[in-house]
Amino acid sequence: MRAAKIIERILYTLPIMLGVAVIVFVFIRLTPGDPVDIMMGQGGTISAGEIEQLRSEFHLDEPVFTQLWLFLRDAAGGDLGYSYLKKRPVTTLIGEVLPATIELATGALLFALVVAFPIGIISAVRQNSLLDRLSMAFAFLGISMPGFWLGIVLIMIFGVWLQWLPVQGRIDYDVGLQTITGFYILDSIITRNWPALLSSLEHLILPAVTLGAAISAIVARVLRSSMLETLRADYVKLARAKGAPERVVLSKHALRNALIPTVTVVGLQVGVLLGGNMIIETVFAWPGLGRMVVEAIYNRDFPLVQGTVMVYAFTFVLATLIVDVLYTYLNPKITL
């Protein structure tokens, strides 16, 4: 029964995905200028004959709706277009850089949760203590800081002044990592290349911390306020009256209930992750999807931009879906 409802929910996202694709399609039509010029970007000069050929190949002479339909059809089949600048299909280009971004996003999320959870919980349990006030002050600061600035400041402190950590790229050149999955950390473990593991971790720290800082601030605040509520709930009183030790009361009764609103917020933060990684990857020269998009924008490589934006949007929709489903498992009062 629940499975049916989950499938129903999944199906509900399809129209949204469709809408997303349409909006992205509209974006590119908003660009002033001749479509062929746009698509060619700075690909160099071409002859008039080639222009004609491209026109028909891209169905630019056909009505807009046909173009839309063809665009959607291709996208559904996994073909996100072709980048003239790089002379390769967009899908391939994305596939190449995706592991780097996933690694960064995972690192950031892990950092954020590892920091936010203890802080949120302890701040709630010891409300108004020095630790509580300090961490909430920091959290407040965290949500007010722009990511690009934090990144640059961290680079200046840890990279330039203290020289503890590297400040750009994913790994040093001379460790000779053999890539299997594209995830450097995994690959270095699989191939037992310990210098490579160290190097990739070192490179990951600063960008992950920068990206995760804002997220951890938000999650810590939400977790704290949810915990404050659940700690004062009657069922916590009952748990204590049953003779439960305090840590069971905290973890099983208070925390589990506090997770419910927190998970929703974490799901929203995926959006911050996706958006933020463009900026952070640029600041740290991290060779991922974000940096590729920004470069593509500078180079006016619109097919690439278009395809990547679609991928971002789809990921966000997917993340929201997962959060919704997860939520129903956590909160028995809500059925899909």
Next chain:
Amino acid sequence: MNTSSSLELASWRHPWQIRLRLWRRNLAEFFGELLQHPIALLGGVIVLLFILGAIFATHITRYDPYIGSLRDRLQPPMWREGGSPEHILGTDAQGRDLATRIVYGARVSLAVGILTVVISVAVGGATGSLAGYYRGKLDTGLSRFADLLMAFPFLIFAIAMMAFIGPGFGNLIFALTFKGWVEFFRLVRGETMSEKTKEYVEAAHALGRGNSAIIVSEILPNILQSVLVLATLRMGFFIVTEASLSFLGLGIQPPTPAWGSMVAEGRDVMLSAWWVSTFPGLAIVFLVLSLNLLGEGLRDILDPRLKVE
């Protein structure tokens, strides 16, 4: 709180006069509480300073924000070796006084922030109240569209838009408000739906007031405080987004002083001149922090005051 107001109501004046009186008293109460709330006060004062600084930029700065002398390029801030009181915060790669540029940059950030918020509130509020009040197809259509827009992470949407329509102040406002109105739409819609079920709305109906009159003069004033809180908090977010876009070169273009692009320019000289990136960024932090403090403080104070029923 309303016991003395019933005495006022006893002398039956025109309804809006009564409401105005209650409003004025509530407003006075509000300011009284605001002054006693240290956090909101701190935030509010700093924001006010920024605003004043932006307005009177020409009077409080000495230099031209666009032109600098290359002889004085990359001077450190006053308290460091090599710095001078001539340039308190130092100069950038083109010899322009950093402090001056930061003050002028406030103009951009505040203008973007305020305009975006105002337009988002106007659009979101109008659509939200209509959708929440009338429901039906209008509501479904708007809500679906809002859901669709929310399927994009904000920054990605803004970046994509700016990438396609080009940089510049007007385009920036357009891109930000295009997605910015959605949150206000949802807030106003939700509040309208819940206010609609309350008794004073029924009473107004019974008195024969028209729908649009009800929305404007009955429901909206009660929603005002939630909108105000959200607006203050979102303004900080819009400013950070503008800065991020300018940082990427997609927002306000140089040579117009904008904090985001100033940080980007500082990146090139990061190794030798740390101040060029740091101080503009600090300006962002202070402004946004103060806005957030003010917003949180407002939330404490206003919830659930200022309701005129």
Next chain:
Amino acid sequence: MNQNGKLLLELKNLTTVFPTKRGLVKAVNSVNLRVAPGEILGIVGESGCGKTTILLSVLRLIARPGSIDAGEIIFQGQDLRHLPPQAMRGIRGKAISMIFQDPLSTLNPIFPVGEQIREAMRLHGLVKGRGRRTLEKRRVLEVMAEAGIPAPVSNYRAYPHQLSGGMQQRALIAIGLVCEPALILADEPTTALDVTIQAQIMDLMRRINRDHDAGIILVTHNLGLAAEFCHNIAVMYAGHIVERGPVDLVVENPRHPYTQGLLACLPRLTSREKIDPISGSVPDLADLPSGCTFAPRCPLVRDECRHTDVRLRAVAPGHYARCIQYESGERYTLKKEA
């Protein structure tokens, strides 16, 4: 009622305080109470008089910044105040269990009720060894049936919001029963329920008292309910016990003006007299008047009442009241207003 000679619970001069901005609130003010094994004691009073705080104090569940300031809580011969935290936890839910007032908010919304009942057993390790879970579940089903929950097997998996108010309360009672406590603290167990369900729940509790020989302290603001159900009654006002004794004596022949007032407030089907409410309202516990706390509202008040601290005095065998009338042996009658 079982007379054992040895008391189940004795409270000696129990004082529980809460520091507030307005001052120190003495929610429980030098209270003395006794409960014999198998006895049902009712504590009656208006909201805010400290009745629930007494129960929470017994279980040492007073949250900071409140604290138990003075007195002894002697349960089965042991002073609970001196127990180390682990031992106290062993008593909570097992030897002494508590039934709370509002079942929907007291039950944890994210766990099935059967699991919540089982948790009470698990915490105290009542069942050991292999097949523990099955044995525990079986016991839970037994208790659920005893508490009157229909279809225990399917309701085991139900979530609190899926049950009716009466069933939720029964679930709470099941939690209070499963470890076979010697003393049950019931805090207004029927206030949130319909009248018909109230009667059923009270029947259930009576049965539990009989079958398990469990002592019950019933806290309620409903004097009529207490009168029907309890063996002994203690009337509380502003943190003090103002009258206590066997239920028949207190109800038929109340000696404290407050109790008299409460009884006069009860509407009676047979009489058509006007109800005489007690004038005034409950005092601010942070700002108590000197002398007798009831003086401001007492129809029999005299000057001495405001200056003298009165203690509980016997007015009949087993029947005590705290009023200046009984200090010297004089009796006063109500001055009728013209």
